[in-house]
Amino acid sequence: MKRSEAIRSVLEGLKENDIALFATGMTSREAFSIKDRPNNFYIIGSMGLISSIGLGIALNTKKKVYLFDGDGSILMEMGTLAQIGAEAPKNLVHICLDNQAYQSTGSQPTISNKVDLAKIAEAAGYGAANGPEFILMKVENDEGEPPPRVSVSPEQMASRLMRSIK
């Protein structure tokens, strides 16, 4: 499956109030061009940080939080998988769009072909009854021109997300 199809299939099934957070790079850009919503939040820098931000949000709202992460970004802050497993927010769904590459910088390989991220997540406590879910989606990069950069300003993104969580 192409990553854009994977993002589209999950994004289109979300309820209006569900919060969706997107990892740095193409994941954010693709989601933004597929379907922007006020409660979509794209992190344009700080690779790896979206998972801990997602945890902080999930611990402070009853709304469902969908975290669209990448293999490179999860590997960069792998300790956060343990953090989420330990805090175990049941309203968090962590989706790993695994293309085995750092696409934004020229598709250099990650190490996710040798490391079983789903097993690591399970060992960290994901997938238990009443706990957070981890969904690993092996995806292929889309070909052709990459989608445009997110055009909502970082400040606007933060304020619109805060308004929609309220």
Next chain:
Amino acid sequence: MIQSSSIWKFLKGRGFRFFSGVPCSILKEMIAAAEEDPEIRYIPAVKESAAIGIASGAYLAGEPSGILMQNSGLGNVINALTSFNLIYKVPVLMFISWRGFEGNDAPEHLIMGEKMIDMLETLGIPHVTLSEEYEDELKWAIGRMKEKSIPVAVIIKKGVVK
């Protein structure tokens, strides 16, 4: 010396009840007091960058938040500060212990101990060093944070908070 419970009482009175952090011996009483206080939620973080991410998420969900960490951890949060908090305008109250103050410490703390204030200045992070006037200092820190909507550092030297 300032009692940890007095600091927490002050913070709770200003709406701050959600914290994350990575321990430091200078902060051990403060962290223990937070963990004993049923009105405070303290999330032990695996790394300082995770702590600032968790606290930032809490803020986005409408919960004023802060972190506690050793100044060595400042190195681990610089990218989050420059490419997230400062540009998304996500404020977090950062309690940072000052290991290596005036060069009296183990070798691994000396460079950060000497450079921490310069680093905060370079990053444009407002900061205050805690003293017996802690109420005014915390008030100032929270005021700056709200006014600029960015993280503010409250520095804690050894022996100031028990």
